[in-house]
Amino acid sequence: MTEAGVAHVDVEEVATTVDAVAIRGVTKRFGSGDGEVVAVDDIDLSIADGEFFAMLGPSGCGKTTTLRMIAGLEFPTSGSLKIFGDEVGTLPPNKRPVNTVFQNYALFPHMTVLDNVSFGLRMQGVDKATASGRASELIDLVQLSGMEKRKPSQLSGGQQQRVALARALVNRPKVLLLDEPLGALDLKLRQEMQLELKSLQRDLGVSFVFVTHDQEEALTMSDRIAVMHDGRLLQVGSAEELYERPANRFVADFIGQTNLIEATVADGDMIVLGNGSKVLAPSDYAAGTPVAMSLRPEAISIGTRGSVPAEHQADSLDGVVSTAVYLGHALDYHVSVDWIDLEVRAPAVGSRGRFQPGDEVSVWWDRSSNWVVAD
Amino acid sequence: MSGITEPRGWTKGALAATSWLVYFFFYAPILVLIIFSFSDSRNASVWGGFTTSWYSDFASDSELTGALWNSLRIAVVATLVSVVLGTMSAIALERFRFRGQRVFDALLYLPVIIPDVTMAVMLLLFFAQAANWFGFSKGFGTIALSHIAFCISFVSIVVRARLAGMDDKLEEAAMDLYASRWQAFRHVTLPLIMPGILGGGLLAMTLSLDDVVITQFVTGGGWSTLPVYVFSLIRKGVTPLINAVSVVMLVASMVLVALSLLAQRLRGDDAI
Numbered sequence: 001m002t003e004a005g006v007a008h009v010d011v012e013e014v015a016t017t018v019d020a021v022a023i024r025g026v027t028k029r030f031g032s033g034d035g036e037v038v039a040v041d042d043i044d045l046s047i048a049d050g051e052f053f054a055m056l057g058p059s060g061c062g063k064t065t066t067l068r069m070i071a072g073l074e075f076p077t078s079g080s081l082k083i084f085g086d087e088v089g090t091l092p093p094n095k096r097p098v099n100t101v102f103q104n105y106a107l108f109p110h111m112t113v114l115d116n117v118s119f120g121l122r123m124q125g126v127d128k129a130t131a132s133g134r135a136s137e138l139i140d141l142v143q144l145s146g147m148e149k150r151k152p153s154q155l156s157g158g159q160q161q162r163v164a165l166a167r168a169l170v171n172r173p174k175v176l177l178l179d180e181p182l183g184a185l186d187l188k189l190r191q192e193m194q195l196e197l198k199s200l201q202r203d204l205g206v207s208f209v210f211v212t213h214d215q216e217e218a219l220t221m222s223d224r225i226a227v228m229h230d231g232r233l234l235q236v237g238s239a240e241e242l243y244e245r246p247a248n249r250f251v252a253d254f255i256g257q258t259n260l261i262e263a264t265v266a267d268g269d270m271i272v273l274g275n276g277s278k279v280l281a282p283s284d285y286a287a288g289t290p291v292a293m294s295l296r297p298e299a300i301s302i303g304t305r306g307s308v309p310a311e312h313q314a315d316s317l318d319g320v321v322s323t324a325v326y327l328g329h330a331l332d333y334h335v336s337v338d339w340i341d342l343e344v345r346a347p348a349v350g351s352r353g354r355f356q357p358g359d360e361v362s363v364w365w366d367r368s369s370n371w372v373v374a375d
Numbered sequence: 376m377s378g379i380t381e382p383r384g385w386t387k388g389a390l391a392a393t394s395w396l397v398y399f400f401f402y403a404p405i406l407v408l409i410i411f412s413f414s415d416s417r418n419a420s421v422w423g424g425f426t427t428s429w430y431s432d433f434a435s436d437s438e439l440t441g442a443l444w445n446s447l448r449i450a451v452v453a454t455l456v457s458v459v460l461g462t463m464s465a466i467a468l469e470r471f472r473f474r475g476q477r478v479f480d481a482l483l484y485l486p487v488i489i490p491d492v493t494m495a496v497m498l499l500l501f502f503a504q505a506a507n508w509f510g511f512s513k514g515f516g517t518i519a520l521s522h523i524a525f526c527i528s529f530v531s532i533v534v535r536a537r538l539a540g541m542d543d544k545l546e547e548a549a550m551d552l553y554a555s556r557w558q559a560f561r562h563v564t565l566p567l568i569m570p571g572i573l574g575g576g577l578l579a580m581t582l583s584l585d586d587v588v589i590t591q592f593v594t595g596g597g598w599s600t601l602p603v604y605v606f607s608l609i610r611k612g613v614t615p616l617i618n619a620v621s622v623v624m625l626v627a628s629m630v631l632v633a634l635s636l637l638a639q640r641l642r643g644d645d646a647i
């Protein structure tokens with residue numbers, strides 16, 4: 001990387017135009033007949049070189065299966081899977097330029113930390129001295145120097161996690177696959193590791209494919225996120241895109257908190273809410289489509305009944321506070337509006353502006369902050 | 376501090392008494408056997424002063440030492456072969472799914488369940504038929520084959536228990552780290568199941584060394600193992616010589632069983 005020859009630049013340019021991972025129409029079925037499970041259902045996915053990519057979804061949605069197909073531990077039932085342009089469909093895992101950090105680390109219990117970390121190099125035929133040297137560098141990188149001679153059982157969960165990371169990275173994979181790597185750690189350690197992983201990925205410039213069921217983790221760490229549900233890929237996008245423009249009801253509900261207000265598309269840019277009131281909410285759905293209007297709790301304003309500013313009259317509802325919870329930085333209200341219950345997140349300002357359960361209030365929102373989703 | 380599950384009062388006394396009684400029934404005869412193997416009297420149940428001559432008689436009796444040599448040779452062959460086959464079948468049953476697996480599974484454990492005599496008769500008939508077709512004589516080969524037949528089951532059970540307790544993600548991790556299937560087995564699976572293999576092997580050796588019933592049925596051509604030979608001597612009357620031989624066999628068996636248990640108890644991470 002020190003030489004800046006023309007040829008070198010060309011290579012770099014070619015490399016960056018090819019997707020690190022390209023998945024096209026991949027389906028994975030387990031079992032047959034009545035017991036058949038479609039774990040992954042016809043997904044298309046492109047992961048760029050150097051990208052921190054998260055796969056997010058509830059347990060059982062097919063994240064691990066997708067990751068295992070990239071690793072070669074599972075083969076697609078149909079579809080095409082390329083790694084840096086090479087079709088890898090049924091190539092065994094030891095022939096692929098990717099490495100995995102397994103969900104429960106899967107460290108070799110009978111080997112020392114050093115032997116665990118040098119394993120991949122040894123299997124590739126690197127001699128013992130060189131392999132140990134490289135392994136030591138990686139052990140330093142994950143801040144475990146001095147623990148080389150320990151067995152995995154003599155390490156804490158966080159330390160085991162680092163060994164798993166070093167063991168995979170020592171091979172300089174072109175793509176690193178991580179299956180809920182922080183799932184077993186307690187909250188504080190998990191947050192520390194999130195930052196470390198993120199900066200490690202930035203320094204190395206290697207694509208990370210990070211599987212998690214924790215949406216907050218995915219939002220804070222990733223360049224892009226793929227949301228999966230029931231084996232299907234629902235949406236791929238940046239944290240902002242997913243949060244502000246969710247593709248459907250599931251994504252809106254899964255990413256962050258939101259109020260989903262049932263409605264039907266009317267003429268023009270209007271929708272009709274469940275209580276019959278018409279609200280301006282542009283969308284591409286045809287008239288008559290049952291939809292939901294997503295309103296984030298922090299996008300809703302709350303005030304005493306009748307205090308709605310003139311420009312928001314058309315986007316307001318009257319209700320009664322049912323609960324009020326003080327969160328420190330904010331106040332969380334639940335407001336009963338005749339046919340629904342809305343969650344409202346208001347900034348905590350002096351005690352004067354607070355409402356109590358039973359208070360009659362109005363809520364309103366900015367026209368640009370609502371978003372219409374269908375199933 | 377005594378836990379809720381700890382026995383109290385008369386229960387405690389009764390349980391203690393029962394344990395002692397059990398130990399007495401177990402070990403009193405062994406103690407008697409050991410004592411009388413040092414008795415200087417031709418009558419095996421009369422104490423005639425201390426001597427070690429029965430042990431030197433054993434060492435100089437060519438029939439006995441020959442039988443002992445036979446026993447050892449058969450035990451070694453039976454152990455080696457059954458360890459390899461038993462381990463392979465354990466892996467096949469634990470790691471792969473194939474047609475007829477349940478049947479194979481049940482059949483493999485049959486030798487553990489069926490009585491020795493039944494097994495012996497089965498093998499005898501089998502060898503009689505085989506001898507008709509292929510024309511071989513009974514002896515070392517038939518005994519070794521029979522021992523292999525029942526030892527495989529025991530090895531397989533012990534190794535399988537070990538495999539079942541092993542995280543199968545470990546082999547995947549090895550292959551993800553550029554190991555071939557064989558390398559993954561050699562560097563990860565094998566070291567981790569080694570305590571099971573050692574334990575199973577020592578158990579097989581013990582069973583082979585101790586077997587009387589099956590060996591007696593399938594032997595021929597003057598071939599005899601130590602337990603079978605001792606059994607034939609007993610018909611002529613129990614002498615202190617037999618006591619001495621019994622003590623030797625007992626000690627050997629106990630050592631092997633102890634080693635077997637020790638091997639199985641080894642943690643995977645100490646077993647390279």
Ligand SMILES: Nc1ncnc2c1ncn2[C@@H]1O[C@H](COP(=O)(O)OP(=O)(O)O)[C@@H](O)[C@H]1O
Nearest residue numbers: 030031037039058059060061062063064065066
């Ligand atoms: N080896 C397998 N055999 C049968 N079903 C499987 C297997 N692996 C995964 N599945 C099924 O596929 C679906 C997706 O599983 P998985 O990819 O592990 O989900 P996730 O990682 O998102 O929790 C689940 O319904 C699971 O039960």
Ligand SMILES: [Mg+2]
Nearest residue numbers: 060063064065
């Ligand atoms: Mg999973």
